[in-house]
Amino acid sequence: MGEALKGLKRTVMCGELRENSIGNTITAMGWVQKKRNLGGLVFVDLRDRTGLLQVVFGEEINEDAFTKADTVKSEYCIAVTGKIVKREAPNENMPTGMVELLGENIKILSESETPPIYIKENLDAGENIRLKYRYLDLRRPDMQKIFMIRHKTAKVIRDFLDEKGFLEIETPILGKSTPEGARDYLVPSRNFNGKFYALPQSPQLLKQLLMVSGFDKYFQIAKCFRDEDLRANRQPEFTQVDMELSFVEEDDVILLNEELIKKVFKEIAGVDVKTPIERMPYKTAMEKYGSDKPDLRFGMEINDLSEVVKDTEFKVFKDTLENGGSVRAIKAEGCGSMGRKQIDKLGDFVKTFKAKGLAWIAVKENEIKSPIAKFFTEEQLKSIVTAIDAKVNDLILIVADKDNIVFKSLGELRLHLAKEMELLKNNKEFRFVWVTEFPLLSYNEEEKRFQAEHHPFTMPMDEDIKYLESDPGRVRAKAYDIVLNGEELGGGSIRIHETDLQEKMLKVLGFTKERAWNSFGFLLEAFNYGPPPHGGLAYGFDRLTMFLASTENIKDVIAFPKNQNAACVMTEAPNVVDDKQLDELGISVLKEEN
Incomplete structure (x- = not known):
């Protein structure tokens, strides 16, 4: 049975104790990491969130405490009072390893069964059991x-934005479902039968309305929800650092956020981020890296060989x-001796991204080897090698197709080879880039219509507005993503703030005027009342934390995440509800046929 505290107070955290505490009488509380009985002495490693402290119980110190300490097991929750003394056998691997606590009194606050998982660092256990016993x-x-x-990251961000004059303002979780975006999570209304709230995919429209309200600088660490099929490092509910500013242009938002990034990475990770951060137009990113979130930690850039091979x-x-397609290639340095089976596997790899095949040229000491060599003159082969600056023992990998297929397949092949060649094995650098x-x-080929690349409220570049109706695919956006090591860390844009332009944008997206006002009328109406020019940016806070904590799994940085099926194996959500609750909402559930 557990004992009550009965007024006993914890006076110190386990991991805080050092040699300057020697002689102090303290009370520590926490969990038993392990216990060792060495005859007349019982040693207990006591753990709380600050670290471990060795506690010694001896028959000569206090016989009752010694006897009780010998009954504790791993994960018992205990309180110990005693004196801090110098440790006879110091442990330099523990921050508290120069001292120990002589246990004069012990209370067993609660007992524990044998845990189904080990409470230790670097646990090698299945994800589902970890999530079940989260x-x-x-x-x-x-x-x-x-x-x-x-x-600490959230605090640094809050403090920085507060110093810059931002107000933290919460926006509703229960809102209106709007089209153009991922699938909404819907919440039925009891008071309005047959009507639904939607959980926010982001506070986008509401933060724009806050700018119309005159708040000037807003931020929020906001919960967001998307009902979509989960891919790697996606969760149905996630957190973003959301901000919006009035009377700004792209440079203003970018420069402010470079300051923020610099501060966060310095204070949390001890990393000096060099500013200004490189900016790269989307077109360049696609042509050189095959991705709008390029990983710049290694080379292997895509080269356009179309001009070189046009007469082949x-x-x-x-x-x-x-x-109207193109012929492009990447160079895998030092891979010229790669076997045919390995190269065939690379061919299969690019086919998963709709490429029809993969041509290759291996540069040898005295020859250029390739299954397509017979279709080229020696001079043409040499011109390909020269164009891509290939050296002896390099491998040239070529895809010919529509640009979008070439970019996607070579961009993914580039990343795949970087892993295969272990180019990033010991690479701890942070490479930031703004994609603009x-x-x-x-x-959208399936729906035969244009859709917003970011969202329908993004401002076109001034010089491209004239093409919005006549040549929509030509129009560039005042949008910017901050990319780190091949991952999108955040993204934003300058927003449309005029009703006429917003209506025109929605018309290009296939909205009639009536449907536009039905869906976004509250925003369009607000734009009739002197809206300021405004723009903003949102970071994926979970992804940011992943980088700062050096983990590659988003579930590690969310306290109670969902599994790959968007289910919580601990609480068993989602689950059935009582018929009475459904009746109140006017909902009947269709039974699936076996």
Whole structure:
């Protein structure tokens, strides 16, 4: 049975004790990491979120405490009072390893069964069992460090934005479902039968209304929700650092956020981020890296060989160029001796991204080897090698297709080879880049219409507005993403703040005027009352924490995450509810047929 505290107060945290505490009588509380009985002495490692403290119980110190201490097991929750003394056998691997606590009194606050997972760092256990017993998983020191980093990161961001004159304002969780975006989570209304609230995918429209309200600088660490199929490092509910500013242009938002990034990475990770951060137009990012979130920690850039091979008789290249496609390549340095089976696997890899195939050229000491060599003159082969600056023992990998397929397949192949070649194995650098000048719209082949690349409220670049109705695919956006090591850390834009332009944008997206006002009328109406020019940015706070905590799994930085099926195995959510609750909402559930 556990004992009550009965007025006993914790006076210090376990991990705080050092030699300057010697001689102090203290009370520590926490969990038993392990116990060792060495005859007349019982040693207990006591753990709380600050670290470990060795506690010694001896028959000569206090026989009752010694006897009780010998009954404790791992994960018992205990309170110990005693004196801090110098440790006879110091442990230099423990921050508290120069001292120990002589246990004069012990209270067993609660007992523990044998835990289903070990409470230790670097636990090698299945994800589902960790999530089922998440409250135990979170006791582990490495997990607790992550959440201390998360807390401190939020505080640094809040303090920085406060100093810059931002107001933290909360926006509603229960809102209106609006089209154009991922699938909403819907919440039925009891008071309005047959109507639904939607959980916010972001506070986008509401933060724009806060600018109309005159708040000038807003931020929020906001919960957001998207009902979409989960991919790697996606969660149905996530957190973003959301901000919006009035009377600003792109440079204002970018420069402010460079200051913020610099401060966060210095204070949390001890990393000096060099500013100004490089800026790269979207077009350049796609052409050189095949991605709008380029990883700049290694080379292997994409090269355009279209001009070099335009006179070739090789049918694949010739047909591709005649049909408006391109021929592009990457160079894998030192891979010229790669076996045919390995290269064939790379060919299979690019086919998963709709490429029809992968041509290759290996540069040898005295020859250029390639299965397509017979279609080229020696001079043409040499011109390809020269164009891509290939050296002896390099491997040239070529895809010929529509640009979007070439970019995607070579961009993914570039990342795949970086892992295979272990180019980033010991690479601890942080490579930031701003990607700018995104297309405002992209064409959806399935739906035969244009859709917003970011969202429908993004301002077109001034010089491109004239093409909005006549040539929508040509229009660039005043949008910017901050990318770190090949991951999008955050993104934002300058927003449309005029009703006429916003209506025109929605019309291009396929909205009639009536549908536009039905969906976004509250925003369009607000724009009739002197809206300021405004723009903003939102960071994925979970992803930011992943970088700062050096973990690659988003579930590590969320206290109670969902699994890959968007389910909580600990609480068993989602689950069925009582018929009475459904009746109150006017909802009937269709039974699935077996």
